[in-house]
Amino acid sequence: MLRPIHALAAAAAALALLTACNSASTNGTSPGGLGNTPGATRGVTADSIKVGGIVSMTSASGYSKKDTDLGAKARYLRANAEGGVNGRTIDYIGAEDDGQDPGKNTAAARKLVQQEKVFAVSPMSSVTFSGADFLQREKVPTFGWGTLPSFCGPEYIYGFNGCLVPTPGGTINQTWPEGIARILGGAAGKSVAIIANDSDAGKFGVATFRQGFGSAGFTVSYAKASVPGTAVPSDWSAYVKEMLTSNGGKAPDAVVSVMQTPNNIGLFTALKRAGYRGVLTDPTDYDPGLLAKDATRQALDGVYVLLQFEPFESRSPAMARFKADIKAAAGGRNVPLNMHMMTGYMSADLFLSIAGKAGRNLTPETFQSAARTFSDTGTLVGDRAEPKGQKDSFGCGALVRLGDGAYEVAVPFACHQPIPFK
Template sequence: MPRLLHVAGLALVPVLLIAGCNSSTTGTDDTNDRSDTSASQGPIKIGGVVSKTTASGYGKADTDLGAKARFMMANDEGGVNGREIDYIGSEDDFQDPGRTITAVRKLVQQDKVFAVVPVSTVTIGGSADFLNTNKTPYIGWGTLPAFCDKPYGYGYNGCLVPSPGGTVSTSWPGQLASVLGGGEGRTVALLAQDNDAGKFGLRTYQQAFPGAGFTISYGKATVPGTAVPTDWSPWVGEIMSSNNGKAPDVVVSIMQTPGNIGLFAALKRAGFQGVLSDATDYDPSLLKQAAARETLQDVQVFVQNMPFESTLPEMARFKEYIAKAKGEPVTEWNQSMMVGWNSADLFLAIAKQAGPNLTVDAFQTAAANFRDTYALVGDRKFPEGRKESFGCAAMVQLKGEAYTITSPYKCFPTVPFS
């Protein structure tokens, strides 16, 4: 059996809120041409790099658990083209650029992994250069430029960081339109933090929402990025009169949970009767916090993976193997588990298509024209996924002490991004 690391933890990764790219030393001074190297006829060695530990205490350790579970399921089903996956676990880079390159170098040069899966760290930038130079495939959630237009980098749901001339998904506004019965004639206010990620997110959604028929009545990235405001009245006042003196139909927060809770509570106190939406508050841990649970009631949360409330057999298998990999019953599910699982699943799907003689060249050839549909992610396709998102998502809503699916998981078209 492959070596597997036992990991646990809880972490949520905000959608499109970490689009900035942290750089580090590229470390491309000694490279290896791996283009024709094989994973041998024995086990296929895979390792990942994950920010399990961070200075804020908000780590992503369960990404490792998700990958472990998916590779375990693959081995139980006979491996990939009859070959077992030797998952050696994920290195903890502590979300530090220097440690990221050290971890990546270890995996490639010392451990001799065939691919780095999963990758879940915002400090992958310079290390991605090393991976591409050393012809090492790597897979993660495509929220960073390292997964976009790079020959060996793959986002399991495509590239979520559009560049001018590319495209942007209409999945968030499309899902809101589904909930509302259409976006035409509806107004939306967008609010983000005053930092690079917030400004980028605002710019992205200012172009996406009109594509689904919405009219943007308000769009600003002016919330301080260093501390959550205690007084939200300046923003609430502007939002409540932004629709020709009236409140908009929808308020979308492009912020993380603390900002969302502060803004939504203030809007409710001001009498806002429309729809509130964000992309980060699908988190079972919030249900244990009375104030958060009350504030987030009825908020429409945009989710880029199949919701855990799904009754599909693929979700049942996910839950079965997460518990099996952890070695104990699991009652709380989180985004990090899904990031690890889906990263591993994409690797397995491409490797299967590449055939039993798995070389880097064979993997790259298979990936170059890859097409499939996987229930927990939706439609997957490359090379399109190097430049655009696959555009699949669901909408969930907190009702009482449980989340419910308000719009099922489905895929949406993209629109030009400038």
């Protein structure tokens, strides 16, 4: 864990927390902010800001987002090396593991706020976010990958690349449909099948991408959130048969999976064995670590992966800095990069950017005031703006393709005009 404040600061923090608890119980002040007195705001002392995370380190399927924690640590380490935020270092206590379990997600949120007394939760990366209402109520700035509805609307919750699962009135990022159209030589006369897990995230994903691909000119021949979310199916034949006859008795031109790696490996392997030769694509399998096993590499060979950040293959100064920060956080080792690292890194980066704008008098209220007029440009996720990002995607992304044991950029990083979500 990244704990730059030691004995004296710990004693000061303890005194501040005791004062905060007493104030909250006696004067009716809001749980998140206890006034402008130095040290009176939860998680903020004279020289530190305490931050924690919630990450699915483990899951029933074996899928792990643990490197999200490393990505966040990398960004906070650099922030501290550069002097912190308005004179305060970041006391990053690491991430709680929710195991992709709703009950554990809520418990992790409560622990971070009620026991650890964090000012912010960044990153939050899971397929469940049952703790969102609690964090919003307690005025805890929270940052993560905006693939869940809770990142789209609540005042204190932010997607690092905006809202990716909008409600009516919001917009949809068109990077994926536009990228697949480019690969297929256009969308006219082309069809796609969209499949997801039977979960809230899966259902929202299907609704979103069904509209997105339809608006781009594709025929959506199949769109179901029907795969169990608790365990990877051992037999994919029913799903494969239904998809491969969905286009008027024929196979679709592309199969779009809105699922995680274990499911994608099973589905794509079954589709290939059934003779499918169309485009396979998903938003999760950009991870060089997946190439270590022959079976995994073969299952994902030829798959196009959606990214909502610059590919690691980019030679931009921002990407070079990201790679250097990850190496430093990993103790000087060159570790395989993956999208979970980017989730943690850019969640931390957005938090730091807004906190910097909030100034020395940091409270939940001053943080939100700064967020309401925040914007910057040229980041690894494109141009950012709040509160736009709590309703809309930032609209940028790329597609990479896995082939011959390596990733290559298939559609370069670019920003597309989003469409209204209905």
